[in-house]
Amino acid sequence: MPDSLKTLETTPAEDNAQPPQEGSMLSAIVEAIRGSERDYTQGTIGRAILMLSVPMVLEMLMESIFAVVDVFWVAKLGADAVATVGITESLLTLIYTLAIGLSIGVTAMVARRIGEQNPDGAARAAVQAIIVGLILSALLGVCGVIFAPKLLALMGASPGVINQGSNFTRVMLGGNASVVMLFLLNAIFRGSGDAAIAMRVLWFANLINIVLGPCFIFGLGPFPELGVTGAAVATTIGRSMGALYAFSRLLRPGGRIRIERRHLIPDPALMFRLVRLSASGAFQVFIGMASWIGLIRILSGFGSNALAGYTIGIRIILFALLPSWGMSNATATMVGQALGAGKPERAESAVWKASFYNMCFLGVIGLVFVIFAGQIIRLFTSDPNVIPYGVDSLRIIACGFLFYAYGMVVTQSFNGAGDTFTPTIINLFVFWLWEIPLAYVLAIVLGLGPRGVFLAVTIAFSTLAVVSAFIFKQGRWKQKMV
Numbered sequence: 001m002p003d004s005l006k007t008l009e010t011t012p013a014e015d016n017a018q019p020p021q022e023g024s025m026l027s028a029i030v031e032a033i034r035g036s037e038r039d040y041t042q043g044t045i046g047r048a049i050l051m052l053s054v055p056m057v058l059e060m061l062m063e064s065i066f067a068v069v070d071v072f073w074v075a076k077l078g079a080d081a082v083a084t085v086g087i088t089e090s091l092l093t094l095i096y097t098l099a100i101g102l103s104i105g106v107t108a109m110v111a112r113r114i115g116e117q118n119p120d121g122a123a124r125a126a127v128q129a130i131i132v133g134l135i136l137s138a139l140l141g142v143c144g145v146i147f148a149p150k151l152l153a154l155m156g157a158s159p160g161v162i163n164q165g166s167n168f169t170r171v172m173l174g175g176n177a178s179v180v181m182l183f184l185l186n187a188i189f190r191g192s193g194d195a196a197i198a199m200r201v202l203w204f205a206n207l208i209n210i211v212l213g214p215c216f217i218f219g220l221g222p223f224p225e226l227g228v229t230g231a232a233v234a235t236t237i238g239r240s241m242g243a244l245y246a247f248s249r250l251l252r253p254g255g256r257i258r259i260e261r262r263h264l265i266p267d268p269a270l271m272f273r274l275v276r277l278s279a280s281g282a283f284q285v286f287i288g289m290a291s292w293i294g295l296i297r298i299l300s301g302f303g304s305n306a307l308a309g310y311t312i313g314i315r316i317i318l319f320a321l322l323p324s325w326g327m328s329n330a331t332a333t334m335v336g337q338a339l340g341a342g343k344p345e346r347a348e349s350a351v352w353k354a355s356f357y358n359m360c361f362l363g364v365i366g367l368v369f370v371i372f373a374g375q376i377i378r379l380f381t382s383d384p385n386v387i388p389y390g391v392d393s394l395r396i397i398a399c400g401f402l403f404y405a406y407g408m409v410v411t412q413s414f415n416g417a418g419d420t421f422t423p424t425i426i427n428l429f430v431f432w433l434w435e436i437p438l439a440y441v442l443a444i445v446l447g448l449g450p451r452g453v454f455l456a457v458t459i460a461f462s463t464l465a466v467v468s469a470f471i472f473k474q475g476r477w478k479q480k481m482v
Contacts, residue, residue, distance in 0.1 A: 032051045032195070045350050052329075056325075063202055065206050070085055071085060073213050080158070083158070084169070088173075090155060092173070100183060102132065104281030106191065109482050110192055111192070112339060118340075119258070126259065131271065132271055145173065148167075165228055182246070185201070194256055204242050208234075208237060213235075216233045216234045273482075284424040288431060294432075298440055308386045313391075313397065316369075331412060359402055365401060369395065392451055392454055417477040417482075439453045439457075
């Protein structure tokens with residue numbers, strides 16, 4: 001066996017009791033994409049991480065395609081149409097925060113029940129999450145439909161954008177249940193270990209969006225020409241069909257989780273536990289999003305060139321981090337299932353192994369960014385006034401990738417254990433009380449300009465990794481009840 005596979009197959013003593021017959025890494029990737037029925041609470045940890053990570057990485061790539069497809073077609077309608085999409089996406093931040101928060105809670109609950117060999121409890125948790133998600137998205141949807149023009153005006157939209165884009169915003173906000181359900185249902189599959197289904201759900205949803213987008217925007221064939229509103233219609237239909245497909249998979253026999261009629265009874269006590277768990281997760285996400293707004297506010301004082309360079313650099317970085325987020329989510333699932341199975345040592349071992357793998361991956365990516373920052377930025381812009389800022393942001397932030405690798409995995413592992421409070425407090429300290437003030441001091445007080453902001457990002461995320469690892473090693477997350 002090649003050395004790389006030996007490393008992948010390394011396991012703690014407890015997992016050698018039932019050694020599975022493993023194939024090559026390629027066979028593992030193929031199995032991960034097709035879907036696997038394997039029990040992730042036993043067997044080799046390295047292979048389990050790979051099996052869960054591959055579909056989760058592909059799932060995240062599919063989610064990012066939604067916004068890219070919309071902007072690609074809408075850009076042909078003019079600046080006001082693009083501005084409508086951009087402003088509405090900023091309004092949808094609240095929806096994404098809600099959806100991700102609920103996803104964190106339901107993933108932890110479902111993973112724990114699956115680890116306990118209690119699929120009935122997992123199904124009950126899944127149903128209660130769906131009910132909570134539908135109620136909240138309905139309330140937000142009604143408000144979005146009624147107040148869409150006022151919300152656009154509040155965000156500083158021009159009269160042209162408001163006139164052209166109000167219906168786009170109404171459809172996107174009114175149909176937000178499709179977003180929430182897609183996040184929630186895929187979180188249920190991830191928590192159960194059916195990551196391949198979550199991946200296929202987004203493939204299906206994206207395919208519909210890609211096909212219907214130009215049809216509704218430009219009125220191709222029998223479709224009405226709806227302009228920018230057509231993009232919202234296509235996206236909402238795509239996401240809704242994806243959510244319906246995902247829900248249908250929960251009703252089929254033979255899966256890790258199957259919802260039956262007896263599970264549909266509302267359980268207020270379980271709902272309250274889920275909401276309490278998810279509230280910390282949602283606030284955790286909000287802290288991170290709000291901190292980026294604070295950094296943008298500081299950077300905007302240095303002019304549009306600095307802001308444009310940072311925007312290009314950070315988009316490249318976020319795209320490069322997608323595989324790491326997939327690995328982090330995979331580790332969260334393993335932690336929840338291992339704790340449910342009464343194997344806290346396996347959970348901890350999975351975290352450190354995944355962190356090491358992530359470090360190897362991001363270390364290579366970071367080195368490429370540092371060496372070839374100029375060439376990479378020039379692929380996105382030829383403006384000589386923007387390029388230096390883009391190069392600085394990419395190079396400086398990439399210098400912290402080795403720390404980010406551990407920080408991302410460990411933070412998500414707390415969430416997988418059901419301890420959403422700890423990473424929320426860490427994020428609050430690191431991003432609001434440390435990163436933003438540090439960026440202001442370095443950029444303005446010490447006169448480093450935009451480089452001060454880029455340095456603050458690197459320092460803050462490195463701090464997050466060190467603090468998270470220190471608290472994780474104390475082991476209190478192992479006693480968290482979900």
